[in-house]
Amino acid sequence: MKNGFLPVSRQDMMDRGIEQLDFVYIIGDAYVDHPSFGHAVISRVLEAHGYRVGIISQPDWKDENSITILGKPRLAFLISAGNMDSMVNHYFVSKKRRSTDAYTPGGAVGKRPDYAAVVYGNLLRRKYKDVPVIIGGIEASLRRLAHYDYWSNSLKRSILLDSQADLISYGMGERSIVEIAEALDGGISVKDITFIPGTVYKTRVLSGITGWKEKSCNAVFLPSYEEMKENSQKYAESFGIQYKNTDPFTARILAEAYPDGTFVVQNPPQKPLTMSEMDQVYELHYMRTYHPSYEEMGGVPAIAEVKFSLVSNRGCFGGCSFCALTFHQGRIVQVRSHESILREAKEMTKDPDFKGYIHDVGGPTANFRHPACAKQLKSGVCPDKQCLFPSPCKNINADHQDYVNLLRKLRALKGVKKVFIRSGIRFDYLLADKSDAFLKELAEHHVSGQLKVAPEHISDAVLEKMGKPRRAVYEQFVKKYEKINASLGKKQYLVPYLMSSHPGASLKEAVELAEYLRDFGYMPEQVQDFYPTPSTLSTVMYYTGIDPRDGSKVYVCKNPHEKNMQRALIQYRDPKNYKLVREALIKAGREDLIGFDKKCLIKPYGNDREKFHKSAGQTVSKNSKKKKTIRNRHAKKHKETVK
Numbered sequence: 144m145k146n147g148f149l150p151v152s153r154q155d156m157m158d159r160g161i162e163q164l165d166f167v168y169i170i171g172d173a174y175v176d177h178p179s180f181g182h183a184v185i186s187r188v189l190e191a192h193g194y195r196v197g198i199i200s201q202p203d204w205k206d207e208n209s210i211t212i213l214g215k216p217r218l219a220f221l222i223s224a225g226n227m228d229s230m231v232n233h234y235f236v237s238k239k240r241r242s243t244d245a246y247t248p249g250g251a252v253g254k255r256p257d258y259a260a261v262v263y264g265n266l267l268r269r270k271y272k273d274v275p276v277i278i279g280g281i282e283a284s285l286r287r288l289a290h291y292d293y294w295s296n297s298l299k300r301s302i303l304l305d306s307q308a309d310l311i312s313y314g315m316g317e318r319s320i321v322e323i324a325e326a327l328d329g330g331i332s333v334k335d336i337t338f339i340p341g342t343v344y345k346t347r348v349l350s351g352i353t354g355w356k357e358k359s360c361n362a363v364f365l366p367s368y369e370e371m372k373e374n375s376q377k378y379a380e381s382f383g384i385q386y387k388n389t390d391p392f393t394a395r396i397l398a399e400a401y402p403d404g405t406f407v408v409q410n411p412p413q414k415p416l417t418m419s420e421m422d423q424v425y426e427l428h429y430m431r432t433y434h435p436s437y438e439e440m441g442g443v444p445a446i447a448e449v450k451f452s453l454v455s456n457r458g459c460f461g462g463c464s465f466c467a468l469t470f471h472q473g474r475i476v477q478v479r480s481h482e483s484i485l486r487e488a489k490e491m492t493k494d495p496d497f498k499g500y501i502h503d504v505g506g507p508t509a510n511f512r513h514p515a516c517a518k519q520l521k522s523g524v525c526p527d528k529q530c531l532f533p534s535p536c537k538n539i540n541a542d543h544q545d546y547v548n549l550l551r552k553l554r555a556l557k558g559v560k561k562v563f564i565r566s567g568i569r570f571d572y573l574l575a576d577k578s579d580a581f582l583k584e585l586a587e588h589h590v591s592g593q594l595k596v597a598p599e600h601i602s603d604a605v606l607e608k609m610g611k612p613r614r615a616v617y618e619q620f621v622k623k624y625e626k627i628n629a630s631l632g633k634k635q636y637l638v639p640y641l642m643s644s645h646p647g648a649s650l651k652e653a654v655e656l657a658e659y660l661r662d663f664g665y666m667p668e669q670v671q672d673f674y675p676t677p678s679t680l681s682t683v684m685y686y687t688g689i690d691p692r693d694g695s696k697v698y699v700c701k702n703p704h705e706k707n708m709q710r711a712l713i714q715y716r717d718p719k720n721y722k723l724v725r726e727a728l729i730k731a732g733r734e735d736l737i738g739f740d741k742k743c744l745i746k747p748y749g750n751d752r753e754k755f756h757k758s759a760g761q762t763v764s765k766n767s768k769k770k771k772t773i774r775n776r777h778a779k780k781h782k783e784t785v786k
Contacts (some may be wrong), residue, residue, distance in 0.1 A: 248441065
């Protein structure tokens with residue numbers, strides 16, 4: 144039954160004539176059979192290669208029998224915590240619990256445990272001691288080696304050890320999961336599967352590390368877990384090495400030692416998919432929605448964001464420090480063909496819920512439709528240089544023509560009214576293009592009043608730590624965007640995404656950002672506090688106070704009150720933030736921004752008002768004070784009368 148959902152119960156297995164599944168996939172999300180969900184991609188890829196896969200979604204981790212409902216698999220159990228790290232899914236940056244979960248039926252919370260991959264792995268080990276366990280997905284990928292965990296404020300071991308799994312399939316995983324399946328199916332013990340790119344395994348002997356017996360060992364030994372626990376600088380050093388070994392063409396094997404004699408070994412990443420392979424992955428037999436058993440619970444909210452969106456690419460050479468894409472999808476951009484995307488769009492228009500609007504055509508970065516330069520698909524990315532930071536590489540191929548042609552074809556489809564672009568637009572890459580064709584078409588056809596962009600900050604010192612282009616580049620983009628809109632006779636605005644408290648940002652830089660917003664005439668409704676998630680450069684800076692790229696020291700804001708002040712400065716016009724803004728300005732030595740001048744952020748109030756008048760050579764008359772006292776008395780009397 145290729146066109147149905149995969150088995151989720153014994154009855155489903157019986158209906159399909161299956162006595163035993165090859166793989167049982169335990170997932171922390173609801174079962175959504177759509178290519179935007181990792182579990183759907185991996186399970187359908189395995190199915191396409193002839194393997195029988197069943198899904199256990201959000202099992203009750205307090206009940207061991209919840210993972211036995213499909214029986215013992217022939218080859219292995221697979222585990223994914225879900226489309227997000229379970230801790231990010233559960234908690235705000237303030238560590239307060241979220242009230243909804245978009246990946247659970249009805250948006251309900253509490254359906255998966257904290258550190259879900261670890262909990263599921265240990266649950267399986269208690270019940271099935273002899274069945275191979277392979278973990279994958281975002282949570283496993285970004286915790287594959289020792290990592291700083293923000294929620295416990297500690298350096299955690301590789302998730303491979305804490306989950307008691309046998310292997311990690313990291314990254315997107317389509318190639319590695321098939322190779323793992325073929326090895327297990329061929330009778331190779333899971334303990335001997337040490338040779339597959341895109342995997343992490345454990346061994347107790349140096350000879351167990353692939354390549355160790357060769358005359359020149361290809362393995363790089365990272366600082367040991369104990370060394371990193373004792374000295375955070377060692378962790379920064381380790382991450383710096385990892386960061387330079389994320390490319391499938393140039394990466395070396397990485398080995399990390401633990402006190403009990405175990406080595407956790409990371410093989411180089413899997414090779415990027417070709418266009419043909421990308422097409423195959425996205426055109427498998429997905430049902431493109433959530434399992435019907437969730438209908439009574441209100442469905443799965445996360446489907447709304449992707450149901451009428453099209454994935455055109457994966458991978459990102461943007462290199463933002465706070466993003467983990469380098470560690471998960473890699474820096475080499477991989478794309479689908481126009482034909483594949485158009486076929487999917489045509490099917491989309493037949494959906495009874497389709498109203499004529501394609502919500503997105505993109506990926507991690509919408510306007511990346513090919514590798515940054517010609518050499519990347521043959522030789523890989525440069526280990527010591529970024530493609531766009533601190534400025535675009537002279538070899539970069541900044542050309543949007545392919546993306547423009549794709550968008551034109553989609554706009555021309557019968558039943559399509561408008562095609563939006565909601566994925567991020569990398570404006571420095573856009574400016575590097577000698578042609579304005581894409582920016583013109585973007586403004587004319589793909590923006591509805593507002594274009595969201597992500598400068599993140601405007602202090603060059605902070606932007607350098609973020610791996611983002613300098614302020615002048617953003618200002619150049621703003622002018623160009625406004626000029627093109629004017630030529631089209633349109634009034635469309637930019638909505639900048641901004642981040643507070645990123646490593647390198649003190650109150651000084653926060654005030655600088657507030658002044659920029661004052662001059663720009665914009666106050667954001669939402670501000671994102673920096674969130675230290677596993678396996679990003681920024682998180683290493685947050686934990687160690689060191690930039691792993693060059694070993695330099697970095698200022699880190701960890702005090703919750705200062706974080707509140709930085710955020711309040713970005714929204715200084717909000718009356719609720721007055722006290723925090725005032726305190727921040729005084730602490731930053733910027734009391735010149737408290738006053739009645741148009742350059743001031745806030746007006747004086749109370750004692751500040753009197754100080755201001757005195758410094759201006761003015762006085763507050765006794766008569767004025769008397770009137771104020773009388774008003775206060777009347778207000779007090781009125782309050783008592785109401786009571």
